[in-house]
Structure formats: C-alpha cells, structure tokens
Amino acid sequence: MLTNGSATGRYRTAxxxxxxxxxxxxxxxxxxxxxxxxxxxxxxxHAVGVAG
Incomplete structure (x- = not known):
C-alpha cells in the first residue's frame, strides 16, 4: 500500500x-x-517488486 509519509530511505526489492x-x-x-x-x-x- 502506498502511503503519504516522508521518505524513510528503506525499501526492499525482488x-x-x-x-x-x-x-x-x-x-x-x-x-x-x-x-x-x-x-x-x-x-x-525484468519485473521488479518493491516494498517498504
């Protein structure tokens, strides 16, 4: 889910x-x-998944 918060600098990819x-x-x-x-x-x- 996308949120409106400020950037955390942390995310994961697959x-x-x-x-x-x-x-x-x-x-x-x-x-x-x-x-x-x-x-x-x-x-x-390639498809890349991204999540926080």
Missing part, C-alpha cells in the same frame, strides 16, 4: 517476484527505488 512481508511503502521511497532501479542494468526487461 527480481521477478513479489516482495514478501509488509506491503507498505511511502510514495517518496517508491520514487527513490524506481530511480535507483533505472540505473541498474540487470533490471532491464
């Missing part, structure tokens, strides 16, 4: 899978994660 556990993440942390994933060549053409 390649080709959903992230286990709590599904809450702030919108700011999701944006940071997405930008970080864009810079990683191993994520091209």
């Amino acid at each position: 390649m080709e899978a959903s992230v286990r556990g709590r599904g809450r993440i702030t919108r700011e942390d999701l944006a940071v994660a997405m930008l970080a994933l864009l810079e990683q060549p191993d994520t091209i053409r």
Whole structure:
C-alpha cells in the first residue's frame, strides 16, 4: 500500500517476484527505488517488486 509519509530511505526489492512481508511503502521511497532501479542494468526487461 502506498502511503503519504516522508521518505524513510528503506525499501526492499525482488527480481521477478513479489516482495514478501509488509506491503507498505511511502510514495517518496517508491520514487527513490524506481530511480535507483533505472540505473541498474540487470533490471532491464525484468519485473521488479518493491516494498517498504
């Protein structure tokens, strides 16, 4: 679930899978994660799960 809180700097990712556990993440942390994933060549053409 997306929340409106401030960024925590903490998030988890999983390649080709959903992230286990709590599904809450702030919108700011999701944006940071997405930008970080864009810079990683191993994520091209792969699904990536992101959670807080």
